[in-house]
Amino acid sequence: MPTAIENDTELKTSFPLTPQSTLGALVAIVRNPLDALPPSIFKEPLVFSKTAGEVKVYLADPVLIHEALVKNADSLGKGDQVRRALGPALGEGLLTADGAHWKWQRQSVAGAFRHDKLVELQPTMIEAAERTRNRWLENGQGTIDIGHEMMRTTFDIIVETMMSGGHGIEVGKVETGISDFLRPTGWTFALGLVHAPEWIPYPGRGKAKAAVAFLRSSLLSVIEARRKSPDDRRDLVNMLLSASDPESGRTMTDAEIVDNLMTFITAGHETTALGLIWTFDLLARHPEVESQVLAEIDAITEGRPITAVDVPKLVYTRQVFSEAMRVYPPAPIITRTALKDFQLGEYLIPAGTVLIVPIYAVHHHASLWQDPEVFDPGRFSSEAAKARHRYAYMPFGAGPRVCIGSAFAVMEAVAILAVLLQKVRLAAIEPQPPKPVMKVTLRPNKTLGMNLVLR
Known part of the structure; x- marks a missing residue:
């Protein structure tokens, strides 16, 4: 095992540990994994913590994050925690796979997210937002x-753009299914922490299992129908059907x-919807910001309907969405497991160590942001x-595994905000903002009702 780096500075192999109660950590993880973060990670560059006999490294220093996730990307894998939590639904898809299997899958779908392809998809995004707006206007x-409305809108977009239509998939059941699957993930993380057998029952397990079965069978029917009646549509389904491993064929x-x-439907529409949910709540609580957004939309459109040409011009609206994802990053934590020993700053990280990049803490870190x-x-x-x-700032992750759909998500979100806010405003009902709770993604802790106000 190496003990020194090139400049002959000795690497540290013992770590300044912050003790964590195993029981306390388990309870926090079940309730809300954000509460299990060591408080010092909101102020310190990195924290070593020992829980259930295992050392975990929490990184909040951007330099160290770059060193780990970019320079040492090949030394890190997704790890057992991710597999236990997401594997039952996402299998070995782009989000959960490692190594060569991940690489060829990413290459297979990269064409769907080229800039020219995204520009082609903008009218579809706008039309979906218009359907939501028109439904709101009809109801008065x-x-x-707002949670249900944004999940419905972004699901509409992901199905239309990536699957050329819903093929009979029931939107309401999909939304419920994703929630049923994600709700008990705190239990899967907690049980994984103590290496409990995967068969151990826990609250919500039955519902989650049924939800996964429903979601996967619904998508399988889409694949079977496309195989029976192939066509030349240039969508994600056909890309996956025609994809081949360049090495094995x-x-x-x-x-x-x-x-x-499953990866694109759950991760793709869920995270964008959550970014929009938090954005609408923040706008409702900051009228001075909302006024600037409305003024920008009105100035660019001059009262006519939003078009694809308008979306890139909505600079301030995009800034608002970016800041909302800083305050409430939809994917609040990245975890990796060291596949081999590697150097991180002045430390030697041994194989098997779990690294955690708490994006939520990075986005609220006292040394990185003024008044975070x-x-x-x-x-x-x-x-x-x-x-x-x-x-x-890394709401879409970092390194080779940065979210492939990041540009899609931002373009989609800005288009939805512009179309809806051109005709309506949303006012908060509760005096205090909802508490963010991590269920893999960062959700409000309760249903977020808002008052619709026509402009």
Whole structure:
């Protein structure tokens, strides 16, 4: 095992450990994994913690994050925690696979996310947002469940753009299924921490299992129908059907195609919807910011309907969405497991160590952001962004495994905000904002009702 680096500075192989009660950590993880983060990681660059006899490394320093996730990407794998939590639904898809299997799958779908392809998809995004807006206008002023509305809208977009239509998939059942699957993930993380057998029952396990079966069977029927009646549509389904490993020449099985469709449907529409949910709540609580967004939309459109040409011009609206994802990152934690020993700063990280990049803590870190709890879209002006380290802000992850759909998600979110806010405003009902709770993604702790106000 190496003990020194090139400049002859000795690497540290013992770590300054922050003790964590195993029982306390388990309880926190079940309730809300954010509460299990060591409080010091909101102020310190890195923290070593020992829980259930295992050392975990928490990284909040952008330089160390870059060193781990980019420079040492080949030394890290997704690890057992991710497999236990997401594997039953996502199998060995793009989000959960490692190594060569991950690489060829990513290459297979990369074409769906080229800039020119995304530009082609903008009208579809706008049309989906218009359907939501028209439904709201027909119902008039009243209370809406913004969570349900955004999940429905982004699901509509992901199905239309990636699967060329819903093929009879029931939107309501899919939304319920994803929630049923994610709700008990705190239990899977907690049981994984103590290496409990995977067959151990826990609250919500039965519902989660049934939800996964429903979701996967629904997508399998789409694949079977497409195989029976092939066509030349240039969508994600056909890309996956025609994909082949450049080294072995093998194609994807139906199960592997379902793995990837599940990944894009759950991760793709869920995270964007959550970013929008938090954005609408923040706008409702910051009228001065909302006024600037409305003014920008009105100035660019001059009262006419939003078009694809308008979306890139909505600079401030995009800043607002970016800041909302800083305050409430939809994917709040990244975990990796060291596949081999590697150097991280002045430390030697042994194989098997779990590394945690708590994006939520990075986005609220006292040394990285001035007044981190303040909602300030000005942080994302071009000047401010240039002055900031690339890995101080990472709502879509980092390194080779950065979210392949990040540009799609931002384009989609800005289009939805523009179409809806051109005609309506949303007002908060509760005096205090909801508490963020991690269920793999960062969700409000309760249904978020908002009052619809026509403009």
